[in-house]
Amino acid sequence: MAAISSVPGQLTAPADDFTAAEGILRRQAQRESAARTYARALPVVPVRARGMTVEGADGRRYLDCLSGAGTLALGHNHPVVLEAIRSVLDSGAPLHVLDLATPVKDDFTTALFETLPRELAEHGRIQFCGPAGTDAVEAAIKLARIATGRDGLLAFSGAYHGMTSAALAATGDTAVREAVRGPDTQVTRLPYPYDYRCPFGVGGDRGAALAARWTAHLLDDPKGGVQAPAAMLLEAVQGEGGVVPAPDGWLRRMRQITAERGIPLIVDEVQTGVGRTGTFWAVERSGIVPDVMVMSKAIGGSLPLAVIVYREEMDGWLPGAHAGTFRGNQLAMAAGTATLRFVRHNALHARADSLGTRMLRSLHGLAARHPCIGDVRGRGLMIGVEIVDTGGETDDHGALPAAPHLAAAVQREALRRGLIVELGGRHGSVIRLLPPLTITDEQAEAVLDRLAGAIEAARAAAPGAAA
Ligand code: PMP
Numbered sequence: 001m002a003a004i005s006s007v008p009g010q011l012t013a014p015a016d017d018f019t020a021a022e023g024i025l026r027r028q029a030q031r032e033s034a035a036r037t038y039a040r041a042l043p044v045v046p047v048r049a050r051g052m053t054v055e056g057a058d059g060r061r062y063l064d065c066l067s068g069a070g071t072l073a074l075g076h077n078h079p080v081v082l083e084a085i086r087s088v089l090d091s092g093a094p095l096h097v098l099d100l101a102t103p104v105k106d107d108f109t110t111a112l113f114e115t116l117p118r119e120l121a122e123h124g125r126i127q128f129c130g131p132a133g134t135d136a137v138e139a140a141i142k143l144a145r146i147a148t149g150r151d152g153l154l155a156f157s158g159a160y161h162g163m164t165s166a167a168l169a170a171t172g173d174t175a176v177r178e179a180v181r182g183p184d185t186q187v188t189r190l191p192y193p194y195d196y197r198c199p200f201g202v203g204g205d206r207g208a209a210l211a212a213r214w215t216a217h218l219l220d221d222p223k224g225g226v227q228a229p230a231a232m233l234l235e236a237v238q239g240e241g242g243v244v245p246a247p248d249g250w251l252r253r254m255r256q257i258t259a260e261r262g263i264p265l266i267v268d269e270v271q272t273g274v275g276r277t278g279t280f281w282a283v284e285r286s287g288i289v290p291d292v293m294v295m296s297k298a299i300g301g302s303l304p305l306a307v308i309v310y311r312e313e314m315d316g317w318l319p320g321a322h323a324g325t326f327r328g329n330q331l332a333m334a335a336g337t338a339t340l341r342f343v344r345h346n347a348l349h350a351r352a353d354s355l356g357t358r359m360l361r362s363l364h365g366l367a368a369r370h371p372c373i374g375d376v377r378g379r380g381l382m383i384g385v386e387i388v389d390t391g392g393e394t395d396d397h398g399a400l401p402a403a404p405h406l407a408a409a410v411q412r413e414a415l416r417r418g419l420i421v422e423l424g425g426r427h428g429s430v431i432r433l434l435p436p437l438t439i440t441d442e443q444a445e446a447v448l449d450r451l452a453g454a455i456e457a458a459r460a461a462a463p464g465a466a467a
Contacts, residue, residue, distance in 0.1 A: 021045045021057035038066070041411055042420060049076030052436055052443055054420065062415070063447055065433045066422045070239060070271045070382070073298040073339055073348070075436035081301045084338035085331050097328040099128055108333040111340045112299065115280050116309060117289045124309040130324035131304030131332070133270035133296035134162025137233070139322045140266045140292045140308045141166045144231035146321065147264065147314040152227030154215075154263070156192035156234055157199070158241030158426060161268055170233050172241065188226045190215050192234075194244050196375040196386060197426070201396040205247065212253040219261060231264045231292070232257075236282035239271035242425025243377060243384025243432055248286035255288040264291040264314065270306075271382070274298035275343045275437050278353030278380030285379075298343075301335025348437040352380035355444060359383060359433070362448050372459055374400050383433040385451070386425060402427030406462055413454035419447060 024045045032039070045057035052075050054064045067075070074081060088095075088104060097105075105128075113121045127143070129136040145151055155161070155170035162168065168176070169187050191199045193208035200210040218224045236251060238244040258265040267290035272282035276298070279285050283293070291314065296306035304326075343349065360378055363385060367373035374388030387407040388400035407429040414421050414431075422432040435447065 018058045024057065038069075038422075041408070041423070042066075042415065044415075044420070051075040051078070052439055060418065062418050062420045063435075063443060063450070064420045065435045065447055066420045067434045067436050068302065069297070069422065070276060070434045071297040071300075072302055073274045073276065073343055073437050074301070075438050076302070078301075078339075078342070078438070080338040080342050081335045084301070084334040085303075088330050088334045093330060095330050097330065098325065099327045102328070102330060104330045104333050104337075105328065108337045108340075111337045112295075112307070112309070115274075115340055115344060116293070117281070117283065119289045120293060120309050120311070123312050125312050125315045126307055126309050127322060128327040129306045129308060129322065131300075131306060131326050131329060132162065133268075133294070133306050134164045134167040135324065136270070136294045136296055136306035136308050137161045137167035137170070137268060138164050140268075140294050140310070141170070141231060141233065142322055143292065143308065143310060143314060143317060144264045144266060146317045148230045148262075150228040150230040151186050152229040153187045154190055154219075154226075154229045154232040155187050156190050156238075158192050158194065158238050158244060159233070159235060160238070160240035161233065161235075161270075186227050188218070188229065190218070192238060192241070192244065193246055193250050194242075196377070196397075197395070197399050198397050203397050205249065208247045208250040209253075212250055212257070215254070216257050219257065219263075229263050231266045233266045233268060235268050235272065236286070237272050237277050237379050237382055239382065239432075240424050242386065242430040243382055245277075245377060245379045251283070251286040251288050255286075255290075266290060266292040266294060268294045270294055270296045272379075274340065275349035275352050276380055276382050276434070278349055278356055280344065280349050282379070298339060299336045300329070300332035301337075301339035303329060303332035303335050305329055305332035305336050343437060349380070352437050355439065355441070356380040356383065359444055359448065366448070366452055366455070370455055370459065372403065372406060372455070378433075381433070381435055381437060381439070384425065385431040385433070387429045387431065387455075402429035404428040406458055407431060409458035409461065410451075410454050413457040414450060416457075417450040417453055419450040419454065421451070 025043050046054045047057045048055040052063050054062045129139045157172050159172045161170045191211040193211045195203045198207035200207050267283050269281055273295050292308055292310040294308050299305055363376040367376050371390045375386040377384050387403045389403040392401035394400055404427050407423055411423055424430050424432045
């Protein structure tokens with residue numbers, strides 16, 4: 001076994017462990033699909049993890065700011081999560097129960113409803129979906145189609161909702177959609193307010209107001225080409241789209257526009273939920289209440305779980321309208337219950353809010369020293385740093401072109417320094433920070449230090465580097 005250094009990223013493992021790790025990576029490259037993703041940019045073979053720290057088979061330690069793509073609200077292997085899983089295992093309860101009622105599920109449902117906006121908590125129905133977020137998105141769209149008798153879907157530029165066909169159709173990335181030959185016919189694509197790269201060239205409240213105006217105008221234009229919509233589907237903070245928070249006023253306008261036209265509003269809280277953005281659910285900040293909320297990732301406490309909660313008036317679908325063998329994951333429900341309660345009782349959403357604000361402030365300071373940081377933004381502990389090409393031409397709103405190669409170099413340099421970060425955004429040039437909500441002040445400092453070092457190193461090595 002490797003001797004573990006207390007300095008993250010430092011190599012202290014015996015040669016055998018490096019060889020073993022290299023062998024595993026080599027076999028992965030030979031045997032696994034070309035469609036693998038994180039594994040390409042992050043050649044790590046995790047063997048142990050606790051909280052924010054992941055230890056590779058080669059003895060390296062990393063601070064994990066990816067957190068299972070925003071899944072691990074409490075970090076890896078939190079004691080309350082492990083305890084919850086153990087208690088189900090030790091109880092002799094069946095692990096597979098389809099969608100039958102169990103005490104574990106009953107408790108999970110109670111814990112989840114305790115966190116929801118009042119209208120949904122009091123008048124909501126829950127559907128347990130297949131285990132992935134995309135399956136819950138699929139269920140939400142299907143439910144809305146059945147409830148309205150309409151087929152169209154309103155979705156936004158930059159959106160990410162998953163990989164199954166209806167969820168994929170709502171995803172904004174045309175390259176991904178074309179690569180997997182996803183259907184696209186019934187989706188009307190609307191502009192998402194993106195301050196830094198404002199589609200209207202003005203940004204701020206004005207840009208958001210124009211985006212809302214475009215939406216209302218298009219919906220009311222009888223010749224606008226919009227297929228009668230079953231729903232509007234949106235993220236309150238776009239995650240994969242590059243950490244783009246929607247202004248509260250714009251969200252309220254979307255709620256108003258959809259309500260006035262009898263269009264159900266589906267909010268995808270798969271990534272934003274469970275405290276991540278500084279409120280328990282991202283919708284709380286603006287005060288809007290969606291007709292359908294889609295939830296996954298953190299609600300399963302690191303195990304697969306996905307649900308939708310929707311207004312009871314919409315509950316007109318027939319038995320079996322959305323089935324699935326794996327809707328009853330008891331371990332995930334127990335882990336999820338423990339996570340929901342721990343976040344709530346320890347007000348980790350408030351912690352995410354205050355620490356996130358401080359991290360954003362530090363990152364703004366970093367941006368002032370590094371012109372290759374075009375924008376810093378986020379909500380709570382969902383943070384994005386957009387890397388740009390300082391040699392390029394600014395657009396009419398002052399944004400520089402994206403610099404995906406430089407961003408990828410920053411990610412590599414971060415990894416060398418023992419920091420795991422994700423890349424996202426429209427051009428893959430946004431460094432995304434999604435630390436667990438349990439991150440300490442010291443860990444946050446270490447994340448910022450390592451990121452600063454990585455940006456300096458990547459910038460210095462970039463061709464024609466000046467800044
Ligand atoms: N919606 C959002 C907002 C997401 O971020 C994701 C995953 N990143 C999904 C849906 C899809 O979830 P899954 O990968 O579990 O299918």
